[in-house]
Each structure stands twice: as C-alpha cells, then as structure tokens.
Amino acid sequence: MSLPPPDPFLRLKARGAAANAAGRFEPYERIRDSDGWDMPEEERLARTEVSEERPRSAINPVSSPDLGFDRSLNPYRGCEHGCIYCYARPSHAYLGLSAGLDFETRLVARPTAPAQLAREIARRSYQVAPIAFGTNTDPYQPIEARYRIMRAILKVMSDWNHPISIVTRGALVERDLDLLADMARRDLVQVGISVTTLDPGLARRMEPRAPTPARRLAMIRALASAGVPVRVMVAPVIPVLTEPELERILAAARDAGARAANWILLRLPLEVAELFRDWLARAEPGRAAHVMNKLREMRGGRDYVPDWDRRMRGEGIHADLIARRFAIAIRRLGLAGDLPPLDCASFAPPPKQGDQLSLF
Template structure:
C-alpha cells in the first residue's frame, strides 16, 4: 500500500470528499508535499475509494469510558466513506500509517470474517451478555455495506443468539434490515438511533458528502418506527454558529418523523480532526471561521478540544449550558426522552445446532 500524504490537493481531485487535506498522522516521521514544477499538468483524477481486507483476531472491542452507556462494540469497517469532516474517529487511521484526512474516507478496510468471529466470541465459556453497540466509531451502513453485507451478517448472529444490539448510523441502508431489527425489537433486543446533523441539504453535502441526505434520514426514522424498532436520533455534532440554530427544528422534525428518544453531542476535535476542520471552515465558511472556532474553544476551556471525561461530549461554560437547556426544552416540548428501557439480556442463549441434544425441561 502506497502511503500518500499531502497538504496540497487540487479541488477537482477531492471533489465529493469531506476533507480538504491529507495531512500525515502524528506518528509519521515525514510529510510530503506536491509541487507543480511547470513541466507537467497536475493529475486531477478524482480520489477513488480503495477497499482492503482486514482479518482481526477478535471483533468485540471493549471500553471503560464513563461517557458512553455501553462497554462493548463492533466495527465492521475501518474508515468511513461518508467523509464527515468532523468525525472524531478519523485519527484511528493514523494507527495504520495512513492519514486522518482523505485516506480515512477513501481507504476502507472491511472485516469479512466479523460474523464468524462474533459467533466464536459469544460461544466462549463465561461470556456475559450486555448491549452490543455498533456505529460508535465508523458507520456500519456506509456505502460499501450494500455490497459487502457484513453488518447484516453480524445482525443475523445477534438475532440467532438473542443478543441485544444498539445501532447508531446516518446510513439509510439500515432500513434494508428492518426484517431482522423488527424481529429482534419484538423481543426487546434492538434499538436504532439515526444521526441527524442538519436539515439543510447544502450544508449536509459539505459536512458529510457521501452520507444520506437529511430527508432520506427522516424517512429512515419513520420506516424503522413503523417496523416496531425503538428509534431515536442524535443531533451530532452541534456546531456553534453553523447548525446550532437548528436545534429546535431538528428535534421537532425528527419527533414528527417517528423518533421517541434523542441525545446530542457538541463538536469534538481530537488530534488531527482539529486542523482538518479548521481547513474546511477556511474553504467553505471563511467569514464565520473565527467566530465558530472562538465558540468551540469557549466550550472546551480555551482549547480546540478537551478530552477530559465528563466534558468532552457536552463541553462546559455559558455557551455549552445554553445548548443543553435549549435541547432539554425542545425534548420536553415534543415528548422525547433521553433514554428508553434497557434492552433484554435475559434471553441470551446459543442457538441449537445440528446434533444438539434436547432437554426434557
């Protein structure tokens, strides 16, 4: 795999992508720059998605963060073609020797053995079930899922084992799996949250260029709710002076579409995400860039990002408190909750296999 890092990428080359740069990650010893010496025209071939196969030894990832309501998750893919410029998961590509910029959204790693690994891990003696979170890092319903169907295979295993699952996605492809999710939901085993950043189609195309359009996500909320799946939405991220004016409208519209619960997260800019987002602002919203970053820093103690637990998701200070109060008021106005009843872990059991003996009781 050829590593390519550059701070200078022609707009035609990156058309349809979120990141404007391909900065080297913080672990790389060198950065390379393109230079036009006048002898040859620069290559303006659009950046194409490259797909690689990853063969992990385990598929369940554990975490102990007090900021999230789960301790285990599955990521069927590394990288995400949606290209959301604000994505806090972008720095994970730097562990692969790749860039958190264009590499993250154009060099995608699939895990075709995810379902087999999951079944093996669930079968281990002493495994104790708890809600499996999917979509917490990269989106399980990004465009490649239509072809690879890894997420559907994972759901089939969870369904067979009566294992609860909570999904977060901005991919409308989730509605393809309403047959499995509806069946699991009737047993108290599934819930889905659709990520809604904005209702403005133009802003959405700039922020998250290959994700489903806002109206398509609203239809996905309705389709899941009609299938009997407990469905909520996340307004994430809330970005001051960019989409914060939409809080009340997004809450109202998603509630009308069928959502019954909701949550929100303020903009997070860890590691390489901060310069990527600032470059994006300079290109698309130069007149607002200073104001936006000033308010972001006000929420994070004067820094682009504060990673301290308890603060990183909500921020702090006057502006963060105002956002929280507005969101809470909008929720109450439309009858939405922050949480729904816990999923059922008591049904967990290995599915019967050929040759298994039946019990008498």
C-alpha cells in the same frame, strides 16, 4: 500539525477533507513540489479503495466512564461518508494512514468479523451485555452494500438473542428492517439516527457522502413504522452552523417517529481540529472565526478538551444554554424518556439440528 496544500491534479468529488497530512505516528511527510518542467500532469479522480483484514478479536472492550456501554464492534475502518468533523478520523493513524483523505478513501473491511464474533460469544466465559455498533465508523456506510458484513452480524446476534445498539446515518439500515423488526419484538435492538442539520446544502458540504437530512428522517420513519425503537442523535451540535436548528431537528425527528433524543457538542480531537478549521476556511469563510470562537468559549479557550464528562457537553454559559434548550425541547416534544431496556436474559446458543425445542 499543519496541513499540506491540496494536490492540484487530484479531483475531489464529494469528499470532506482536501488534504492528506501524514499520520501523527509517521516519522516522515511527503510534500508535493514542482520539478521545474512545464508539462501539466493528468488530472485524476480520488477513488475509494477497500482492503480487507481478518480480525483476531471482533469485540472491542470500552472503558470510557462517560459512555453507556462497555463493548463495541466496528465492521469497517475508515468511513466513506466523509463527515469533516468525525472524531474517529485519528484512528486511521494506527494503520499508518492519514486522518484526512485516507480516512474516507482508503477503507478496511472485516468480512470475517461475523464468524469471529460468533466464536467469541460462544465461549463459556462470555458475559452478555449490549454490543454497540457505529461508535467509531458507520456500519451502514456505502461499502456495506457490497460486503454485507453488518447483515451477517445481525443474523448472528438474532440467532443468539444477543442485545445490540446501533448508531448510523446510512440509509442501508432499511435493507435490514426484516432482521431489526424481529429483534425489536424481542427487545434486542435500539437504533440511533444521527441528524446534524436540516439544511441540505450545509449537509452536502459537511457530510458529502451521507444521506440527506430528509432521507435520514425517512429512515427514522421506516424504522419506527417497523416497531424498532429509534433515538435521534443531534450530533454533533456545531456552534453557529447547526446550533440554531436544535429545536427544529428534534421536532422533525419526533414527527418522523423518534422516541428519545440526545446531543453531543462538536469534538475536535487530535488531527480533526486542523482538518475542521481548513474545511471552515473553504466552505464557510464568512462564519469560520465565529464558529471557532464560540466553540473555544465552551472548551476552556481550546479547540478541544478530552476530559471525561466534559468532552461531550463542554462548559460555560453557552454550553449550559444549549443543554437547557435541549432539555426544554425534549420535554415539550415528549422525547425526554428513554428507549425500552434491552433484554440480556434471553441470551442463549441457537438450537442445533436434532435439539429438542421448547414448547414456550
């Protein structure tokens, strides 16, 4: 895939991608070309558009052997945070949209997901296990302030005593501290906060609409103070750009209250590779070649290797060095343990009006 040139009359304010190549399943691609007239077009701002869908199924089965969960749920498709490296960008192709600007500007909300979820977990055949949120797109991205889908989902999960895990970098998670703290007291929730860099300038260029690094550390602090088990996700680790900060990120997160940590090497599946290389050329031209050379060294000479158990960590001397640095740092900082296990035994239907309540 080669990226088309950016639209010269489209003003991009806090966007990660600059182009909008056709999705990989599309048979045709639109290319802007001059009509020969010298009349300038009117500049327009790239705005966020949100459509809605009614999912027939809320819970997604997950069969990847290198993930620690077997089901997930995504309240939204696409993500306004606009992180240029996001491995979920190619999922927009299933909607006939681009992994570029479309992924961060043409979003899909699923407001009926909480009701559909309640119906699915109420089935007699349902077998309880933790549901993972934020594994594809962020459940606390900015449009959650208007739709409040994740809050409604939390209420369903709390009522049923259903365990969940959440991964986010969205500050809106603090809005739900009341529900999360109550669920944490019943061992029903774990939260992972993604911290990629401590450099606000780099974060602004790379994750244009996500909270600043300092704000994410404040999120860890707020969650930990409320008794919610928090893991810091140093993800992705980007060679040359963020890799030197590994130990500093872990120390800052530990000081904020994180109790565990993990890391994932930069992943560039499908359309993401070209988008990321284009971003490097625009945002980090002096380091672009160095970044990609180091990454390919850990990916067998390629931009990305999707094999199970290799895609998260890479291979080779440099990948081993990052893993050793991480292991040493988490032992030194007291982050080497895991978060408390989630309780699956308490799962039960919420009491109905008139039901006899338990004394204990």
